[in-house]
Amino acid sequence: MQPSPKTIAALKAAVFALALVPLGELAAGALFFPDWLGANPGEFIDRATGRWTLRLLLITLCVTPLRAITGWNWLLRFRRMLGLFTFFYGVMHLSSYVTFRRVFDAEEIARDIVERPFMTVGFAALVLMIPLAATSTNAMVRRVGARRWQMLHRLVYLIAPLGVLHYWFMVKRDITQPAIYAAILAVLLGYRIVAGLAAAPSARKVSTGQTV
Known part of the structure; x- marks a missing residue:
């Protein structure tokens, strides 16, 4: 099934709007409905963006x-947008921590990154997102080269795992949600490993001139 260009454009607009809903809720809470954000709005925003x-x-x-699984190749058209929104909320997450938790105290922030494991892995994850976001355009794919671009984007x-570990370290008591995210990630990475192993024999046969 291949949707028409108009349908793809409409779906992209819908995904874009849906990805902005969490930001809209936080903005509405901060500006008009402070009760939504609880007794500690800064902490709420920090955790929500994370x-x-x-x-x-x-x-x-x-x-x-x-x-x-579906054969819907057009789904790939949404991956870049979703990845950029991931980076956007990651930057917001760090910004809320810097603003509300540490009030721009650079010394405290640096100490947290070095001494607190959840900050170390979380900061590392966000730093690794930067080259992915910076090379997300078609022009950058051509400039970097498709093969090197693919290798770079395997940083995801x-x-x-660093993102899940960051959440796991941060939670003090109930680890239910981090465990759910870890299980989902394990399935997604496990699928890729199995698919890669299944494709390897075919790739070797093609490289040696054999066909199935």
């Missing part, structure tokens, strides 16, 4: 398996 960073990252990783397979 959860949405991880959710969007996992949704982005769902695109390739869904495309392979390191970023995702």
Whole structure:
């Protein structure tokens, strides 16, 4: 099934709007409905943006398996947008921590990154997202080269576990949600490993001139 260009454009607009809903809710709470954000609005915003960073990252990783299972190649057109929204909410997550938790105290922020494991892995994950976001355009794909671009963007397979680990370290008591995210990530990465192993024999036969 191949949707028309108009349908693809409409779906992209819908996905774009849906990805902005969490931001809209936070903005509405901050400006008009402060009760939505609880007794500690800064902490609420910090945690909400972190959860949405991880959710969007996992949704982005769902695109390739869904495309392979359904045969809907057009799903790949949404991967870049979802990845950029992941980076956007990741930057918001760090910004809320810097603003509300540490009030721009650079010394405290640096100490947290070095001494607190959840900050170390979380900061590392966000730093690794930067080259992916910076090379997300078609022009950058051509400039970097398709093969090197693909290798670079495999960093997502390191970023995702770091993101889950960041959440796991941060939660003090109930680890139910981090465990759910970890299970989803394990399925997504496991699928890729199995698919890669299944494709390897065919790739070797093609490279040696054999066909099936």
